[in-house]
Amino acid sequence: MSESKGKSQPLSGYGEFELINQYFRRALPGNQKDVTGIGDDCAILPLYENSYQLVTTDMLLEETHFIKNSIQAEDLGYKALAVNFSDISAMGGTPTGIFLSLGLPENLQLNWLNNFMNGFFELCEKYKVPLLGGDTTRSPRGLIINVMVLGKVKKKNVKRRTGSRSGDKICVTEYLGDSAAGLSLLTDGHGKKLNNRESQNLIQRHQRPPHSLEEGQWLGQNNAVHSMIDISDGIGSDLIHLIEKSDLGIDIHLDQLPVSEALVHLSKTTGNEIYEYAVNGGEDYGLLITVDPSVCNDVKKSFESTFGKPLFEIGEVTKEHTGVNYTEKGINRKFEGKGFNHFN
Ligand code: ADP
Ligand code: MG
Numbered sequence: 001m002s003e004s005k006g007k008s009q010p011l012s013g014y015g016e017f018e019l020i021n022q023y024f025r026r027a028l029p030g031n032q033k034d035v036t037g038i039g040d041d042c043a044i045l046p047l048y049e050n051s052y053q054l055v056t057t058d059m060l061l062e063e064t065h066f067i068k069n070s071i072q073a074e075d076l077g078y079k080a081l082a083v084n085f086s087d088i089s090a091m092g093g094t095p096t097g098i099f100l101s102l103g104l105p106e107n108l109q110l111n112w113l114n115n116f117m118n119g120f121f122e123l124c125e126k127y128k129v130p131l132l133g134g135d136t137t138r139s140p141r142g143l144i145i146n147v148m149v150l151g152k153v154k155k156k157n158v159k160r161r162t163g164s165r166s167g168d169k170i171c172v173t174e175y176l177g178d179s180a181a182g183l184s185l186l187t188d189g190h191g192k193k194l195n196n197r198e199s200q201n202l203i204q205r206h207q208r209p210p211h212s213l214e215e216g217q218w219l220g221q222n223n224a225v226h227s228m229i230d231i232s233d234g235i236g237s238d239l240i241h242l243i244e245k246s247d248l249g250i251d252i253h254l255d256q257l258p259v260s261e262a263l264v265h266l267s268k269t270t271g272n273e274i275y276e277y278a279v280n281g282g283e284d285y286g287l288l289i290t291v292d293p294s295v296c297n298d299v300k301k302s303f304e305s306t307f308g309k310p311l312f313e314i315g316e317v318t319k320e321h322t323g324v325n326y327t328e329k330g331i332n333r334k335f336e337g338k339g340f341n342h343f344n
Helices: 016-024 073-089 110-126 178-188 196-207 213-220 235-243 261-270 274-280 296-307
Strands: 043-048 051-061 094-104 131-138 144-154 169-172 225-230 249-253 287-291 312-318 324-328 331-333
Touching: 051 073, 073 094, 073 110, 073 144, 073 196, 073 213, 073 225, 094 110, 094 213, 110 131, 169 235, 169 296, 178 196, 178 261, 178 274, 196 261, 213 225, 213 287, 213 296, 225 235, 235 249, 235 274, 235 287, 235 312, 235 324, 261 274
Parallel strands: 094 131, 249 324
Antiparallel strands: 043 051, 051 144, 094 144, 169 287, 169 312, 225 287, 249 312, 324 331
C-alpha cells in the first residue's frame, strides 16, 4: 500500500483506519515510553507519579453525522460532549476539562446556538467538568463541531484496547443496535410501524447516547477487566480493535447479543435482520470489555447490583488468530461484521 502514498488519487475507497495507519501514525519522536499516541480511545500521557492524563477529540459534521432538522439543538449539544466522555470512560477515566471548537454558518439562528449550549452545559454541570477554551470560526457550508476532552486516571486503573487474553469473556454494558434503529426511524420513516414509546426510546438512544462515565470508572477499578473500548462504530468494527496486533481471535454468539424489545419489533416489521443493527450499526456507545473468565460471573453480579442493569456476556476471546467469528445457536454463521467506517 505504501507505493500509493504520494499518488494523486482520491481517498474514497480507503478505510478510515487505513488512512490513519498510513498517513497519521508515525513513531513518537524522542524517548516517550510513557506516552501512548494514536490507537486507543484516548491518548495517554504521564500526569503525576500515580496517574495519567487522558486526551480525546471527536468531530461532528452536519450531513455526515447529523441532519440539523432531525435533531434538537439541545440533544446535539449533549451528544457532542457525551461521545467524547464515552472515550474517557473507555479508559476507566474521569473527565477534567473541555475544549469546544465550532465552525458556524452565517445563517445559523442564535436561539439554536443557545439551545445547543444548554444541552452541552447540562452534561458539563452534571459532572462538574469546566469548558476551558476552544475556537470559533465561520463555516462556508454546514455546522462543524469539534470537542476535545481531557481526563485523568490512576495508572493502576487504566484500561486499554489491548490487554485481552485467550479465554476472556466478552461483555457489553448496553443494548446493541438501538442507535442505528433510531436513525433509521428518523431517515427511512419506519417510525409509523412502532408505537410511540418504542420509537421515542430508539430515537432517544441515537440522539442522547450513553456516556458510561460511572460504568467506565467502576470497570477501570476492577483488575479482572483486561481491556475496554467504547462502541462507536458497531461491535463488528470495534471488536477487531481488541485483537489487532495480537495472536488472538474472537467468537461472538449472535443469539446472546442484548437487543431491546423495540429493536426486535422494528426488525420484524421492516424485515431487516436484527444483527445488521446490533453488529454493524454505529453510535451505540456503551462499553465493550474482556473479563477474566474465572471471575466473570462475579463481575456480572456485582455490576448488576451496582447499576441495576445487566452486564451482557456475548462471546469469548480465543487463542486462534482467526479474526471475529460469529455463531448462532452454536452453528457458525457467515456474517460480515463490518461496522461503520468513513470513506468506504
Ligand atoms: P474513537 O472512535 O475512539 O474516537 P477513532 O476510531 O476515531 O477512535 O480513531 C482511532 C485512533 O486514531 C485514535 O487514537 C485517534 O486519536 C486517531 N486518529 C484519528 N484521526 C486522526 C488524525 N487525523 N490524526 C491523528 N490521529 C488520528
Ligand atoms: Mg472510542
